[in-house]
Amino acid sequence: MTDHATDPATETFVAHRNLLFTVAYEMLGSAADAEDVLQETWLRWVEVDLGQVRDQRAYLVRITTRQSLNRLRAMSRRKEAYVGPWLPEPLLTAPDVAEDALLAESVSMALMLVLETLSPTERAVFVLREVFDVGYDEIAAAVDKTPAAVRQIAHRARRHVDARRPRQVVSPGETRAALESFRRALETGDPQGLLDVLAPEVVIVSDGGGFKQAALRPITGAGKVARFMVGVLGKHERPITVAPTVVNGNPALLVRLDGEIDGVLAIRVEDAQITGLYYVRNPAKLSRVESETPLALR
Numbered sequence: 001m002t003d004h005a006t007d008p009a010t011e012t013f014v015a016h017r018n019l020l021f022t023v024a025y026e027m028l029g030s031a032a033d034a035e036d037v038l039q040e041t042w043l044r045w046v047e048v049d050l051g052q053v054r055d056q057r058a059y060l061v062r063i064t065t066r067q068s069l070n071r072l073r074a075m076s077r078r079k080e081a082y083v084g085p086w087l088p089e090p091l092l093t094a095p096d097v098a099e100d101a102l103l104a105e106s107v108s109m110a111l112m113l114v115l116e117t118l119s120p121t122e123r124a125v126f127v128l129r130e131v132f133d134v135g136y137d138e139i140a141a142a143v144d145k146t147p148a149a150v151r152q153i154a155h156r157a158r159r160h161v162d163a164r165r166p167r168q169v170v171s172p173g174e175t176r177a178a179l180e181s182f183r184r185a186l187e188t189g190d191p192q193g194l195l196d197v198l199a200p201e202v203v204i205v206s207d208g209g210g211f212k213q214a215a216l217r218p219i220t221g222a223g224k225v226a227r228f229m230v231g232v233l234g235k236h237e238r239p240i241t242v243a244p245t246v247v248n249g250n251p252a253l254l255v256r257l258d259g260e261i262d263g264v265l266a267i268r269v270e271d272a273q274i275t276g277l278y279y280v281r282n283p284a285k286l287s288r289v290e291s292e293t294p295l296a297l298r
Helices: 008-015 017-028 031-045 056-080 095-099 101-106 109-115 120-131 136-143 147-162 172-188 191-197 222-234 287-291
Strands: 198-207 240-247 250-257 260-270 273-280
Touching: 008 017, 008 031, 008 056, 017 031, 017 056, 017 109, 017 120, 031 056, 056 120, 056 136, 095 101, 095 240, 101 120, 109 120, 109 147, 109 260, 109 273, 120 136, 120 147, 136 147, 172 191, 172 240, 172 250, 172 260, 172 273, 191 198, 191 222, 198 222, 240 260, 260 287
Parallel strands: 198 273
Antiparallel strands: 240 250, 250 260, 260 273
């Protein structure tokens, strides 16, 4: 990318970079792949005759969407060979992300996993329409469909997501309270404390990527989940610290063993109890949590 800040192409790209990154990340669930998409978008953008572009933001979103769709289809082959469950790469996010309820939900681990069940085109349409309120005509140009077809896809994707998203909106305060109870029980190795905050049918999805211990399938049930967490962390002789953080726009926990990051725990809360746990332990997905400053996503 050129260093000339006065270059119109650069100025426009930089002005919309956070938006483009978020579009790519919500479509891919991988910050590393989203950055690659942004690089590909930039290379195509600098070749565009800006005088012929009516809406530069829409044009950039179109390029980013198309490159993300190409990347998403390639990633599906990688995921097929992945060891155990695949979870999105966690992102440290700035406070303004949590203040935007729609954006915070859209990048939450729980909803990102739901988006994984959509087809690539459905995912692109849902993200552009539901999260960023992009018009049907613009989406149609981005995904090479007619506006009428895009309306049908949007309706189908929305119905699919609504059937699987949390039933109620939970405030950040409620989430933090449940998370703090879970943190205390986890740090002290208190099985009963874990059982008190876990919903009876809680599900944990753990992602070790073949590099760290993780369950090869989701585990269901408060007792089983509590035993799994105590078993994973309790067997280590090194000291465990569990600190609150904000990941993907929502309260989460950063787990360290002897000062080194072991994983990130995101949760889903309903009726003051934890109904979903998402434990990312794959070291390849944790580098940004330690080294990156919190991201603004718009």
